[in-house]
Amino acid sequence: MPGEGNLKTLLQNMTPEMHEGVFVFCSMPEDKEIPAALKPVHIFRECEGTAFIVRREEAEAAGLPYQFASRLITLTVHSSLEAVGFLAAITGRLAEAGISVNAVSAFYHDHLFVPEHRAEEALHHLQNVSKQAQLP
Numbered sequence: 001m002p003g004e005g006n007l008k009t010l011l012q013n014m015t016p017e018m019h020e021g022v023f024v025f026c027s028m029p030e031d032k033e034i035p036a037a038l039k040p041v042h043i044f045r046e047c048e049g050t051a052f053i054v055r056r057e058e059a060e061a062a063g064l065p066y067q068f069a070s071r072l073i074t075l076t077v078h079s080s081l082e083a084v085g086f087l088a089a090i091t092g093r094l095a096e097a098g099i100s101v102n103a104v105s106a107f108y109h110d111h112l113f114v115p116e117h118r119a120e121e122a123l124h125h126l127q128n129v130s131k132q133a134q135l136p
Helices: 007-013 056-061 086-096 117-133
Strands: 016-018 023-028 043-047 050-054 067-075 102-105 110-115
Touching: 007 086, 007 117, 023 056, 043 110, 050 056, 056 117, 086 102, 086 110, 086 117, 110 117
Parallel strands: none
Antiparallel strands: 016 067, 023 050, 023 067, 043 050, 067 110, 102 110
């Protein structure tokens, strides 16, 4: 089943859910493998190396340097990979509040990594975006 592409419907039904735990961003040189004990939630191969996102305790246990301690918020609506403006509306609202966000679009959902110390505030803003989209 294809994902939703209508912006208003996406905003109305996004139902943001915050995951337990703190996630961090790591990078390994291209010629090194990600340690087998790690369970990344996202991996992306860049020219500078392999970037991945794992739980902070996993990175610390492996002795890996990391950046951006963040919480993961998943927008549970099944969004189309071709939807126009969805992430722009979401990240724009967070930007207005001065909250940074690293967005990852996967096959079914969009996932937002927001600073750990502003996660509850970010969740509140996202819930308000959805409520406002439901108004006539």
